[in-house]
Amino acid sequence: MRPGGTYFYVAYLGLVVLLGTMLTVATGSTGFVPILLRGLAVTIEIASMSAVLALIAALVAGLPKAYAPRPVRVAASCYIEVFRGTSALVQLFWLFFVIPNFGIELPPMAAGVLALGLNVGAYGAEIIRGAVLAVPRSQWDASIALGLPWRRTMWRIIFPQAAIAILPSWGNLMIELIKSTSLVSLITLADLAFRTQQLNLATYRTPEIYGLALLMYLALSLLVTIAVRLASARLDRSAERAL
Amino acid sequence: VNPVFDLSFALHILPSLAMAAVVTLEMTVAGFAVAVVVGLPLVGLRLFAPRAASALAIGFIELLRGTPLLVQLFFLFFVLPLWGINLPAFGIAVLALGLHYGAYCAEVYRGGIESVPRGQWEAFTALGLRPLVGFFRIILPQALVPVAPALGNYLIALFKETPILSTIAIAELLQRAKEIGSETFRYTEPITLVGLFFLAMSLVSASAIRALERRLKRSPN
Numbered sequence: 355m356r357p358g359g360t361y362f363y364v365a366y367l368g369l370v371v372l373l374g375t376m377l378t379v380a381t382g383s384t385g386f387v388p389i390l391l392r393g394l395a396v397t398i399e400i401a402s403m404s405a406v407l408a409l410i411a412a413l414v415a416g417l418p419k420a421y422a423p424r425p426v427r428v429a430a431s432c433y434i435e436v437f438r439g440t441s442a443l444v445q446l447f448w449l450f451f452v453i454p455n456f457g458i459e460l461p462p463m464a465a466g467v468l469a470l471g472l473n474v475g476a477y478g479a480e481i482i483r484g485a486v487l488a489v490p491r492s493q494w495d496a497s498i499a500l501g502l503p504w505r506r507t508m509w510r511i512i513f514p515q516a517a518i519a520i521l522p523s524w525g526n527l528m529i530e531l532i533k534s535t536s537l538v539s540l541i542t543l544a545d546l547a548f549r550t551q552q553l554n555l556a557t558y559r560t561p562e563i564y565g566l567a568l569l570m571y572l573a574l575s576l577l578v579t580i581a582v583r584l585a586s587a588r589l590d591r592s593a594e595r596a597l
Numbered sequence: 598v599n600p601v602f603d604l605s606f607a608l609h610i611l612p613s614l615a616m617a618a619v620v621t622l623e624m625t626v627a628g629f630a631v632a633v634v635v636g637l638p639l640v641g642l643r644l645f646a647p648r649a650a651s652a653l654a655i656g657f658i659e660l661l662r663g664t665p666l667l668v669q670l671f672f673l674f675f676v677l678p679l680w681g682i683n684l685p686a687f688g689i690a691v692l693a694l695g696l697h698y699g700a701y702c703a704e705v706y707r708g709g710i711e712s713v714p715r716g717q718w719e720a721f722t723a724l725g726l727r728p729l730v731g732f733f734r735i736i737l738p739q740a741l742v743p744v745a746p747a748l749g750n751y752l753i754a755l756f757k758e759t760p761i762l763s764t765i766a767i768a769e770l771l772q773r774a775k776e777i778g779s780e781t782f783r784y785t786e787p788i789t790l791v792g793l794f795f796l797a798m799s800l801v802s803a804s805a806i807r808a809l810e811r812r813l814k815r816s817p818n
Contacts, residue, residue: 357643357652366656439799440792443760444771448792451784456601529663536665540764547668554671560679564672568664575663 360583367576374569381562386553390563393549394570400463400535400545404470405528411475416482417508430479437476443537445469450541466538474531481523485516518589525582529575536571546570607786610777614790617773624690624769625756631695632755633748636702643703644710654703661700667761669693674765690762698755705747709740743813749806753799760791770794 356362378384411433419430437445446469453460460468489512497507539548550567554560642654661669670693677684684692713736721731741748763772774787 357648357655362652362655363659366659369656435800436796439796439803441757441760441771441795443758443763444788444792444795447771447775447784448788451778452788455785533663533665536667537761539667547665547671550668551671554675560675564668564676567668568660568672571664571668572660576659579659579663 360580360587363576363580363583367573367580370569370573370576374566374573377562377565377569381559383559383562383566386557386559386563386566389549389553390546390566390570393544393546394574396543397532397535397545397547397571398574400466400470400538400543401528401532403467404474404531404535407467407471408474408478408527408531411472412478412482415475416479417486419479420483420486433472434476434479437473438480442469442473442534443540445473446537446541462538462541462543465541466535466543470531470534470538473534474527477527477530478524481520481527482516485519485523486512488519489515515593518586518593521582521586521589525578528578528582532571532574532578602785602789603783606781606783607790610787611790613777614770614773614787614794617768617770618794620767621756621759621769624687624694624759624762624767625752627691628694628759629698629752629755631691632698632702632751635695635699636706639699639703640706640710644707658700658703661697662704666693666697666758667764669697670761670765686765686767689765690767694755694758694762698751701751701754702748705744705751706740708747709744710736712743713739745813746806746810749802749809753802753806756802757795757799 378387415430415433418426419434422430446465449460449465449469450462453465493511493515494507497511502511535545536547539545539551542548544552546567550563553563557563639654639658642650643658644651646654670689673689673693674686677689717735717739718731721735722728726735759769760771762769763775766772770791771788774784774791777787778784
């Protein structure tokens with residue numbers, strides 16, 4: 355087992371689960387676990403919804419930034435720069451505290467998903483733009499020569515090749531997203547960070563509560579890392595077969 | 598009073614926000630200084646220690662990179678005093694930023710060190726330099742220059758995460774904006790100004806990093 359290889363991460367995930375169980379039993383924290391797990395479910399829910407929004411935003415902004423005529427490209431750049439340039443927490447607070455002044459009342463969940471999705475989408479757009487532009491020009495020339503229409507070329511020729519470059523970066527981005535979801539605890543959403551804070555203030559059993567929360571976040575990140583590595587290996591294999 | 602965006606109110610709170618911006622910049626610089634240093638032992642262990650220690654280093658790096666800064670910050674804030682370590686809030690803040698981004702720095706260093714050709718190691722060994730001297734004088738300078746832009750990007754990322762420090766009442770920009778909001782019941786101007794400040798700083802520093810990248814690409818080595 356090579357440190358840093360896929361099996362290493364699987365073993366690490368196992369160790370994290372084991373450590374969590376041991377910590378729970380050793381400190382008599384069994385009662386905290388269901389509450390924290392309920393928070394974890396909210397974290398996963400928010401992360402999943404934000405991930406979908408981020409993917410849509412990244413495609414809608416990233417592809418035009420690579421191919422569209424200048425005015426559209428400028429609009430895409432504006433979105434990307436604004437959301438990458440201002441802090442995620444500031445964006446969240448802006449949606450939560452400022453937007454209501456304009457007469458739009460967003461529930462915390464909507465504000466959270468919107469802020470995280472658009473923030474992460476801006477980073478994702480740059481990943482997608484970079485990856486599709488890195489596909490050699492000759493692929494486009496070949497598709498034109500074969501008479502393939504633009505959409506089919508994009509979907510069947512360019513995107514599968516770009517996906518190999520996109521996937522690892524996208525995995526890292528998803529881990530950043532999972533970590534960012536903890537910010538929604540500051541706008542009253544009952545995610546894992548919120549439950550942790552709440553339990554801590556109620557019981558003051560700080561080390562075990564925060565220890566368990568950190569292990570749960572780590573387990574989630576490791577799951578994403580493992581999934582992305584497996585998917586990458588699969589894509590690489592199918593790319594080799596195609597050659 | 599303009600209900601949407603009151604310019605005179607915005608100008609009125611600007612000096613107070615400017616003072617908080619200084620705190621934000623101080624936190625950024627101090628946090629990154631710690632991160633740059635913390636990254637070195639982490640990458641040293643990961644690359645050069647025996648397998649078990651190397652695995653531990655990777656595990657620690659993944660723990661730091663795989664869990665939210667907010668939760669790490671609270672962990673340090675609440676748990677360190679229980680262990681008898683009493684740091685002021687800004688010390689906790691700098692430590693949390695430094696550890697979190699130290700893990701990212703370690704990975705950047707790793708990329709740099711692995712890109713230095715093997716021959717450089719052999720050459721300094723042949724010249725009779727001791728391993729540590731050779732590493733610090735020959736390998737590290739060559740490893741760090743090409744990764745300078747990547748480090749710069751993490752500096753910007755760290756800068757943009759400083760608003761999280763408002764949760765432990767560090768008087769940085771977002772904290773000040775929230776205070777102004779709760780005193781005046783006007784959140785639009787302070788939070789928008791904070792956003793604009795971050796945007797301006799990010800755009801300026803991003804273009805500085807692009808200039809650095811171009812320069813590094815032009816000059817051989």
